[in-house]
């Protein structure tokens with residue numbers, strides 16, 4: 714924008730807490746003068762500065778609570794808060810559907826498998842494009858997890874979270890913390906391969922599917938009701954249970 718344009722107006726933005734993760738280093742933790750033309754919705758300018766609407770839980774304009782569709786006219790002071798600040802107002806974020814369900818972006822396959830292992834209904838495919846993921850999230854009211862902030866800026870996305878870490882277990886911890894899911898985890902309730910529900914089965918029912926050593930040494934078995942995958946103690950990598958327990962600790 715040409716700052717000498719006579720129609721240029723200015724508002725001052727301040728982002729709090731982890732919302733600063735989205736800003737360039739020189740704009741973090743400080744007032745940001747921001748110029749615009751016309752009367753844009755504050756949501757548009759927040760996203761122009763780099764912060765997806767799915768990360769904004771509270772907004773004050775000139776110290777008054779405001780909504781994301783507020784139209785800026787110039788001269789405002791805009792304070793933007795994440796869900797982790799306990800602002801005593803109804804959150805701007807819509808409440809997630811009763812059961813926390815997820816759709817996970819293509820490059821977060823290990824996080825998807827960990828969420829399934831924790832019992833959360835999690836859709837994932839490595840060949841989806843952005844439009845498909847966003848549409849699925851909207852249609853099924855699923856929380857979209859991604860490391861692509863542009864995906865969260867699509868207007869049809871209501872529930873979404875920008876995953877900060879690139880370490881799968883740390884990512885899992887972030888998601889459990891963000892949605893307060895620790896008490897709702899049901900470890901090993903879902904199939905990590907297909908998201909189907911896993912149930913205990915009699916050994917006799919799955920015996921023909923087992924290797925001789927497995928048949929000999931293990932007595933307790935579980936099977937995915939969707940893809941038929943058989944699980945037993947020791948199917949998962951050693952130490953995984955302890956790692957999941959650690960991630961689930963608030």
Ligand SMILES: [Zn+2]
Pocket residue numbers: 904905906907908909937938939940941942
């Ligand atoms: Zn399965």
